[in-house]
Amino acid sequence: MPNFTQTITLRTSGRRTYEISSDIAAALRQSGLQAGTVTVFCQHTSCSLVIMENADPSARADLHYFMDKLVPEDDPNYTHTLEGPDDMTSHIKMALTRTSEVIPFVDGRLCLGTWQGVFLWEHRDMQHSRRIVLSFNGE
Amino acid sequence: MPNFTQTITLRTSGRRTYEISSDIAAALRQSGLQAGTVTVFCQHTSCSLVIMENADPSARADLHYFMDKLVPEDDPNYTHTLEGPDDMTSHIKMALTRTSEVIPFVDGRLCLGTWQGVFLWEHRDMQHSRRIVLSFNGE
Amino acid sequence: MPNFTQTITLRTSGRRTYEISSDIAAALRQSGLQAGTVTVFCQHTSCSLVIMENADPSARADLHYFMDKLVPEDDPNYTHTLEGPDDMTSHIKMALTRTSEVIPFVDGRLCLGTWQGVFLWEHRDMQHSRRIVLSFNGE
Secondary structure (H helix, E strand, O other), X not given: OOEEXXXXXXXXXXXXXXXXXXXXXXXXXXXXOOOEEEEEEXXXXXXXXXXXXXXXXHHHHHHHHHHHHHOOOOXXXXXXXOOXXXXXXXXXXXXXXXXXXXXXXXXXEEOOOXXXXXXXXXXXXXXXXXXXXXEEEEO | OOEEEEEEEEEEEOOEEEEOHHHHHHHHXXXXXXXXXXXXXXXXXXXXXXXXXXXXXXXXXXXXXXXXXXXXXXXXXXXXXXXXXXXXXXXXXXXXXXXXXXXXXXXXXXXXXXXEEEEEEEOOOXXXXXXXXXXXXXX | OOEEEEEEEEEEEOOEEEEOHHHHHHHHHHHOOOOXXXXXXXXXXXXXXXXXXXXXXXXXXXXXXXXXXXXXOOOXXXXXXXXXXXXXXXXXXXXXXXXXXXXXXXXXXXOOOOOEEEEEEEOOOOEEEEEEEEEEEEO
8 A cells, every 4th residue: 555645835815714625635636546545734833724615605705704803813922923913823723623534535535525625724814835745645 | 454334324403512433433333444444424414423421311401502602603793694593603613513533453353442322413403314333443 | 564563551640641653663663664654642521632843841830831821621511521530622623623643654763853742641640551553554
């Protein structure tokens, strides 16, 4: 069972979710593997991963709204705020979602459900370059 | 290292946790594999996975209570509410828990701790048919 | 593709995060594997895993603060409180973070980002002995 690893880089422009499903599917085709799992791994601590409905954008808009409400920036007790009000809250939002996500594939196709998309969730306001490692284990 | 993939289907009847530990153990026996990992992958965005204490049901009851309190349905700012008040909140609860969970196995047995059970967490009130993909990588 | 499994035991002394990155790196060296993924699996339901910034300790202190605020112990509606006020809240904090985390490795090195450390997050106040299973799949 060979391993195939690829790193994708994403340029983000502010807090929101960015779909990466097609990047993962493209790497799977390059791997030539038919059955196994792909580990999606986010190499940062101020953005994260989430698998979310990708049909109606209102679902993601409401999710963004909820997370901003759950993790308010105006809490005066934060001390890790050197990079601004979205510094510490970005780490918290990351910890409440996911750094790694593992997706099975069969017959060379990702086993995502009908409405599932894979997203990088950027929690910072400034532009960032984000690296996501895709590691395929299969046959 | 061969891959063995199986999909299980679960009929849910309202919001709560449903244990699937024995289904995963049964699929492991069918795989014939002795050492490796099983990826448990939920193919939906309005239910999720959680590994939780499975001895005393009060722990799960309190967990359900907490999540309903954390993600209230009466927030007038949600826009993704076409399917009812548990529509958007189901997506949020899913995002705060897990879509994939990976469990090692050794000597043909899952490495779950003494009190750990694997659960599908249904967040919708109506009946649903839920698909969970089990992908075993091992030897 | 062989599998290599190792269990590490950690003695915790109260609620906080404990870094285990170097334990995982040491096990990877012992495995002799060069490319693949390691599944980090926490065998408990009152502690969890998180990948977090490991440079400035203030980030983790603020994260601990936020989680204690998000999951207050004085909620009179909890029923699973036999072991004290940190009993049920520990399970909730675990469910909101991670039980399994999967990290790719290439050229015999973990693909962690510059600022990423892997932590066991102890949610109980008393001393505990915690077991974490490391399962390497690779070549």
